[in-house]
Amino acid sequence: MQKLKIVKSIECVLVAIIVSSCAITAKKWESEMSGPILEEHKKCYELVNHAVNEYSLPGLQAGYKKYGEESIISTGGTFDYSRKEEVITEQHSFHIGSATKMFVAALFMRYVEYGRIRLDDTIDNWLPDYPNSSSITVESLLNHTSGIDETLFNVPKYLIGSMIHKQIIWNPNEVIIKIANTSSPKSLAQRSFLYSNNNYLILGVIAEKIENEKLSEILEREFFDPLEMHSTALLPGGKCDSINIVSGYDYFIPFGPHLIKPEQTSWDSLMFSAGAMVSNCSDLLLWIEALFNNKVVSSNSLKRMMEWTDSTDNGRDNSMVSYGLGISKYSIHKNILIGHPGAGFGGECFPFWLPETNTAIVVMYNESKKDNPAGKDILEKLIQLANRDISHE
Secondary structure: OHHHHHHHHHHHHHHHHHHHOOOOOOOOOOOOOOOOOOHHHHHHHHHHHHHHHHOOOOEEEEEEEEOOOOOEEEEEEEOOOOOOOOEOOOOOEEEEEOOHHHHHHHHHHHHHHHOOOOOOOEHHHOOOOOOOHHHOEHHHHHOOOOOOOOOOOOOHHHHHHHHHOOOOOOOHHHHHHHHHOOOOOOOHHHOOOOOOHHHHHHHHHHHHHHHOOOHHHHHHHHHHOOOOOOOOEEOOOOOHHHOOEOOEEEOOOOOOOEEEOOOOOHHHHHHHHHOOEEEOHHHHHHHHHHHOOOOOOOHHHHHHHOOOEEOOOOOOOOOEEEEOOOOEEEEEOOEEEEEOOEEOOOOEEEEEEEOOOOEEEEEEEOEEOOOOOHHHHHHHHHHHHHHHHHHOO
């Protein structure tokens, strides 16, 4: 019986390889503006709808928000490449991947403000059985200097299991221990910046131990509800039933593209606090403005989050030049931005703050693939548009 199950699992994987490896070409997106529209909205609309076709994206949201003013947001495309499904609107939510880390980091800075933890606390306070736990601090998890390798996808059980059993819900308490045992812990002398999703999975588990509550509920109470981010949630769970989540296409998972549907739980429960949030452009503009204007954490906490570690040789993103506590300093064609990008499981997201003009800016779409030029290119064009808008005031 066990052999039969293994054979059937292999058969399922082979079918997935054959079916999902077919090339997908996006059909041309055509849209027309309706009614009178302000010039800045028109320019944003033209940028977004041109980008959908230029980069063969299924759907796209993008916009910017100058401090204290209304958001300028445009959308284009559909749920799918064939243009047969729903048209993307401002109310739709996308997977935002590692942009989730900003929220987890802000939560821990609040814990510091509340006096519930210290950044130099070691994680053996909550996870005594974790390897090297007595020498790993909360701060080192937040800024990726813990010495913990990226091993989330080194365990076939999780990678293959998530591909086959799309409705499974992984237990993060078990996941962090299982993946920890796939690599040797580094000594203190060997530790430097090393971007690792493992760090933020551990932080999510610790947060739930501190609160004795699900992380999805903690984030709702602390951030989403007070900031009226009604289209944002940590999956699976949270208030996802009331959010219109977009399906997305992922090319990172082997044998892709894979269509990641909102009802699937395997990848979200595996990524958990490292990258399982969904949100939309409107909510993220509110978040960026609030975070970088001391409305989420205190000015001292924000300064602490922006104490930078060199991350130029991170092996993942050459635009990420420095990393703080859950936020990064990003450099795009001489523009310096602060925030945290995210990519994976059918979505890419670029939520940033432009410090020179105190402007929030967001680009997001329902496709994720390695070295996708779309996000940075659209971001650069949107920055030019936002700066031009400011200069004309």
